[in-house]
Amino acid sequence: MSAHADINAHDDHGHHHKETFVTKYIFSQDHKMIAKQYLITGTIMGVIGVLMSMMMRMQIAWPEEPNVLFEALLGKWAPGGVMDADIYLALVTIHGTIMVFFVLTAGLSGTFSNLLIPLQIGARDMASGFLNMISYWLFFTSSIIMVISLFVEAGPAAAGWTIYPPLSALPMAQGGSGLGMTLWLVSMAIFIASSLLGSLNYIVTVINLRTKGMSMTRLPLTIWAFFVTAIIGVVSFPVLLSAALLLIMDRSFGTSFFLSDIFIQGEVLHYHGGSPVLFEHLFWFLGHPEVYIVILPAMGLVSEIIATNARKPIFGYRAMIMSILAIAFLSTIVWGHHMFISGMNPFLGSVFTFTTLLIAIPSAVKAFNWITTIWKGNVQMNPAMLFSIGFVSTFITGGLTGIILGDSALDINVHDTYFVIAHFHLVMGISALYGMFAGIYHWFPKMWGRMLNKNMGYLHFWVTAICAYGVFFPMHFIGMAGLPRRYYTNTNFPLFDDLHNANVVISVFALVGGVFQLVYLYNFFSSMFIGKKAVQNPWRSNTLEWTTPVKHIHGNWPGAIPHVHRWSYDYSKPGHDDDFVPQNVPLKEGEEELQH
């Protein structure tokens, strides 16, 4: 099925040519270095995004109070340390943009697809190292532009991460819709180009460069997840690009794709015949698949880590692949559940309710399969495993409330309240972050040849786990009490006064959780240099990346590329001395490959 080993057969590739500092660390075409570049850029963006959320929580809990932190970080936007209403909306917007795209798309998928696809399928590198390098540098450029937009005179984009027009289209509607929004759009257009180049590379690599014996049904679930994620990205990101381009046309060239009949600040604008609802359709045609672009790689990583640490085969390998495919397919036909009350035809609402609730089925299959994988295992509580269990936990908690939000009749009343915030932060924010952390703890030795400190890992996990629930669980109830999201302060509604104490508690959990990420950051950056040296296969794992030497070499394997003889989940297989059998170990005489 996959006789492509010949492509990689140039076994002495990479041993002879010289590397300079620039080609090794900056304009590198090596997938392992590019993965590290993605991870570090994503981490820096993540710090910015988390700091923003902490400032928002302080504002919600202690509104209109002078705060030295605001004064220090927001400058003119916090005169006397009191946060300005415009900058609050900008924080909401940029926090969402950074976390969804820059951290959980590029930082998560970019890091682990790059690191693991060649290593786990047995390839010397990506199909095109050059495109891969371009992809990273486009991402870097878009990150820089997004950060620059924070310093614009009239303020950064502030129309929410969904940038619905007309608010995002009219500078007179909001300061942030001027240069700030232009930079946001430019940054995202470059980001999409980066994402497309990356995705195409991942798809081609998985299809063409698998080593001998690595059939599609022997692929680790990580690769399946990255592969399908890349396909979703290629299908849906271009639609956002077109929406962004049309919005740029409306903003700068006077077209009326999304605008019509507008009277603002005493004058009638010329726009005629467009519709903001069209933009919503185009945005969510990417926007909803995007949450699966974020969560599927995390699911892949978690499947791999749970199997390795439970010392058991992943339960229902084929069902896991089928559910990934089902989720991917359904993800492209559910976008309308963000628009039940947008003014679109209620019949469409019925259709989208139906398709949306269907997604619960493959999701439930996955959750039960993970739980069954742990059942009767020999669970090794490494930090990566804790984060993986945490992932399953928050995915269930957050996913279940999707049954309420996906139901159009119920959505009427909780739409755009804190209930929504609680739901999506748990199911795709916290879960995907846990998946990312799990991946980092697990593959750090592969990236840097050193181990992360496990005790700091334990501390990091337990505090984060408690704070995540402390922040987002009560939020469901605040939302059900009717509190809208994106309010700068709730003090103008005495109706909500009795929710204030809960908001303070949530903010304290958020601040503690945010500050404790310092433990992780310290662990991460110090372990690169002073962490314990890693052995070749520290987690006693089956996948091919652990057959490469600890020290990175160009081309991954010093000798021939290993051939694959079995799937990647032969853990605790009877008849073997060890509780793991790497994929490159031939079947023993008389041993049957499991008919998974």
Next chain:
Amino acid sequence: MTAFLTLIIVLFVAVAIWQMVKIFDLAQVGSTDNGQVATDKDNTINAYLMMGFLAFIYLITILSFWYLGDLPLVSNAASEHGSEIDNLMIISMVVIFLVQTLTQFLLHYFAFKYKGEKGRQALFYADNNTLEAIWTFIPVIVLAGLIIYGLFTWTSIMNVDESDDPMVIELYAQQFNWKARYSGEDNVLGLANVRLIDIDKANILGLDESDANAQDDVITTELHLPVGRPILFKMRSQDVLHSAYMPHFRAQMNCVPGMITQFGFTPTVTTEEMRQRPEIVEKVANINQIRKENSAAILEKGQDPFYQFDYLLLCNKICGRSHYNMQMKIIVETQEEYDAWIKEQKLFKDSLVKE
């Protein structure tokens, strides 16, 4: 200031625990620890923490229900369709609650029970089609029920029955306030477009001054609704997206520039009656207690420290700087009270500034 102090405390706690990790690390020097991989001891400690965490999840659920669980939006609906939504909500929540409690238990309990020990062999168990079928079909059946119930509810809410002769009211949104336009005796709203807005003549909603239907329209800044009468809201926005959110009536619809959206409901409880409801009395007393404690700050903002229950229309779609304060009072009253109120309002034709 409180925020700053909290931050300092948090920082100190972080530093303290950091030091504890260091001590823990030092204590392990010389042990046969194989480079930061979990030992049996780690497995045991973390397995117990798993059970502790399960208890924490249950505890935070109970506490949330205890302190925040009066759930004003799943009881005391003030509209006819409201109780349908509430029933569906309660059924969905019961399902979610059961699944959540059970699966979180299984997940954390298995992690605890099967914690790693040297020499123990995990069960090589890769597949079972019966099990897969079970947890495919159970969700299918449960979801089929929820979908069908949900779709019936949705359809009955969104399909406005014109034979009920609903009273037509326009909700008009602009940065950052709401206006209501009553259609008058003829129950037909006059034609309108923002291009016809003429501030000098006080034609603020852009009504077509030549349209006969517009003459008896009435524009107000408070929304009065007669109890028991079906209402059909037509929504417009003049600048950006807004969303007309009326939580007590379980009603919400976006206001979109360039198009007219609609939502219909029948209010069933007058403001006065709602104020008498024991749950509302308790809630209001609680809020007034809180406001009393903060009365200085509230007075400083120029607000009335004494709170009295009122229905509200809130903006629930990000619309700019003062989004957080875009609201309108809704008053549900008897037909007689409503008639008396509407009679006092100026008709559109009389409200125009004559040149």
